[in-house]
Amino acid sequence: MESKMETSALRPRQRLSKQEQIAHHFEEALSYFKSITCKVTVKGNIFLQQHLTTVETVGLSEGIPAEGIDVLLKLALSGYLAENVNSKILKSLVPVADIFEDTLISAVSLFCTGKVSTNTQLVFLQWLISVFDLVSLREILSPLYNFFFCLIKDDNLCPALCHLLYLITNQDHVRAYRVRILLDLQNRKGIQPHILGLLSLYKVYCPDLVCVSLPNRFKRFFQKSSFLFTCNWNSVVRKKVGDPQCDRKLTQSRKRKWNAGFDIPMCKNSIRNDSPKDSESFLPWEKIKTFSELLENIQNHMLPAQMGCVINQPLLLNYIKCLKDDNTLLRLNYWLSYTLHEECAWYNGKKQSKEDVTSFLNTVLTVEEFLQEGLSGSEEFLFKALPHWNGLYRSQILGLISHIPLHSFSDIEILLFQTLTQLFISSSLSFKMDILKCLKELLQNWMIRHFLYINNVKIENVITPDMLASVENLIHFTGRLSTLGLQMQNSSLLLQSVLDFYTLVSNLYSCFSLPIIILPPAGVFYPALICKDCVNLNQLCYIMYRYRDSLLAARQHGKDNSVFVNIGRQTFKMYNNYLTTMVGCLWSSKAFSMDPHPQGIKMNPEVFEIAGVLAYKRAFNIVYHPALMAFSSSFLKQKISKQEMYNFRHFKGHLWDEYTQFLLNEGLTDLNLFLQISLNPVKTKQNNRTTPNPSV
Structure with a gap:
């Protein structure tokens, strides 16, 4: 029992003694290698073999301190030892802490002198790549960038040099002459992944210098063999910083x-973490x-x-x-x-x-x-994808389309219009509505950026004629799509999406200071005028009211500046035609007879006589309009007896005025506002107040 206790008591002392023994052997090895000042033979040199084994054991198990790396790295690049010994030393230099800056500068200096073989130089470059994520090398090696780049024409060193340069490159390192050298190498050697990797990084920093198209078939620029340390390296690093592979994946492969x-x-x-240099860095x-x-x-x-x-x-x-x-x-x-x-x-x-x-x-x-x-x-992705788009990822692709900048829209305009037209024709109602919503958001994003810019810069004419043409083309294209969609599907939801777009268009001049006024086409205006939905009819009235304000402001601006910008007489004429039609339908009860538009709803009275329709003129006034019939019936129900409640001829005089107020109370504020600003007021005999003159 006593012997067992003595044995157990000696175990910690023996373990400590072993650690001290390893440290002592390592100090002896460092002293030996430090004393080497000339070439040393390897064959039969027992001391060299023993100390080399000690360095390999300590390096790949515990790591080498900065003082040891300073001695061993300079020795490996001095040319005093054989090539295989230099390689073994470099492969065992796993740093346990930061490396001295002087050590790396001296090592690079010895590397450039060419005292060692090309294979040893290659191993040194691989060592730099391997320890790049362990110590702060970027700040140290960045000023030495040109020393490495000058050796890039060496066929043996080129892959490792490109990898190292890839790690330390920043924008200041990208120069035109370096791009030319890499392109010359690529022309001489063919497509090489390591050269392509460095060129790709150059293109990231300075796309204007690398104008060539780079192939995309390479999934990995640099080989994994560039890293010297494997299992032993991982075990040492995990003791210090955890899993070393997490950051390395980004440098090994482009595809994640x-x-x-x-x-x-x-x-x-x-x-x-207590390095004084890091406290002063970023x-x-x-x-x-x-x-x-x-x-x-x-x-x-x-x-x-x-x-x-x-x-x-x-x-x-x-x-x-x-x-x-x-x-x-x-x-x-x-x-x-x-x-x-x-x-x-x-x-x-x-x-x-x-x-x-x-x-x-x-x-x-x-x-x-x-x-x-x-x-x-x-x-660029949209430019490549739109010709092949079949509606897949609909919300995402339409979202990307809605963020296309105005200044670059002309480059993709034709392709976008062709693709959206094909999909719009063959798509469902929901897809059509999504496309119209996308086009509205696209125009809205343009206008918001334009408005913010002119308010910040205080310059009015900041939009170029080409950009203005892009806005006009988008509005006209949306008008053609809307007309086509309403002809294909008589849907209140689709009409609402169309009117939402033209609500924005009607405010371009007055709200966003854009010198452009484009009215909706006849294929949009007339379906909205005779629709069966009171919401859409009310919105059409708001749109016409906003167009009126914009046209009045444009006319006043034209008088002050003696010029009309992109707003000709044809626009005023078209608005007056629309206004005449709306007033004739909603108020004057002259539907089908007061519509001068060539695509309007004017018809020969003989057609109605043959069909037996006698009261066709009042078919779309605010009493008989399909979208307002529910309101007129509800109003009469409150005012007269049940026997007479469906006799709409009671809408005369003061009852007509009360009905217009009733529509206002029911939420049709835009309809009421349109009527007030569009009609000539006259005095009524009943209450001696100004009111539009009704006609039933």
Whole structure:
């Protein structure tokens, strides 16, 4: 029993002694390697083999401290040891903390001297790539960018150099001469994924410099073999920072799984959190939780290299909106264009999860609504997708269409009109209504941005003739679609969608200061005038009232400036024709006889006589109109006996005036307002007040 107790008591001392022994052996190895100042033979050198084994064991199990890496890295690149020994040393240098800046600068200097073989240089580059996520290398290697780039023409080093440059590239590094060198390499070697990867990143930062079309068939730019450490490396890193693979997936592959999400890359990738250099660097995004914190630290941020992480982060979107940097939007648009084409392009034969595509498209829509502007990346996607669109992802595609900017609409106008026309003709009622709603939202987004701009800049003529033509073309196109839809389906819901669009159009001049007035076509006006729905009739009256205000304001503006802008006499004539028809139908009881429009409802009286219809003139006044019959019946029920309640000839004199007030009380305010402003008032003998002159 005593021997067992003694044994158990000695175990901690033995374990501690073993750790001290390993540390002692490692210190001896460092002292040995530090003493090497000339070439050393490997064959038969027992001390070298022992110390090399010690370094490999410690490095791949516990990691090497910064002091050890300083000694071993310089030795491996000095050319004093054999190639296989240098490779073993480099492959065992797993850093346990930050690396000294002088160490890396000296190592790069030795690397550029070419004292070691090409294979050793390649292993050194792979080591830099492997430890890039473990220590803060970007700030150190960024000033040395050109040293690495000068060696990119080396066929053996080119893949690893492109990978390393891909990691440390920022916008300042992108230069025209570097783009030319990469393009020359690509022409000489053919399409290489590592060159294509670096060119793609250059195009993200400066799309104007990389004008060539890059192929999309590569799913991975850089090989996984560029990473030196495997299982041993993972075990060491997990002890320090957790799972090392989470951030590495973004650099290995362009194509990510949908369920991987869009996590924000860490701006601070150092193992040690108490590094004095990190306290002076940019503030990591994960530490910003509120908008007020974002504003307080607005100067201490740097956007992540992977722009895909932006779309799910409201704070990053706020930062982009406040920053107003064109280069940032170019990067985001380039990433978005590629992702939409690769992951959401159902038309190229790829199999995608419908739920994932729908979710991503909804996310893109949320970003555009947040930024209050369309993204050119989604425009490029629409340009490719619209010729093949069959109605799939209807809400999402129509949402993207509604955010197309006005300044670029002319590029996609013809294609959009053709596609929507084909789908509108063959679609259901709900699809037709969704298309009309989309076109209304598109015009509304244009007008809101135009109105905000002219109020902020204080300039009236900020819209170009081409942009004005795009607005006119959209309105005329919607008018043609509306006419066609109302001819195909006599639906009150469809008519309401059409009138919603023209409610916006009627306010373009008076509310948004846009010098354009376009009246609805006859195929929209007359179905609305003789409809059976009081809501649509009331809305038509409001639309005509708003057109009246816009035309009066335009005429006054024309007198002051001696010019009519995009509003000719034909528009005034057309409005007067519509006004005459509405007054003749609703008030004067002269339907089918006072309509000068060539597509109007004027008919020969002989036709009605042959048909036996004698009271046709009053068929659409406010008493007999199909949309108002329920109101007139309800009014008579309150005023006269049941025997006489269906005798509409009682609507005369003061009873007519009371009926118009009754319609106002029932909520038909726009109808009442239209009648008041459109008719000539006369004095009634009963109450000596001004009122329109009725005719029954």
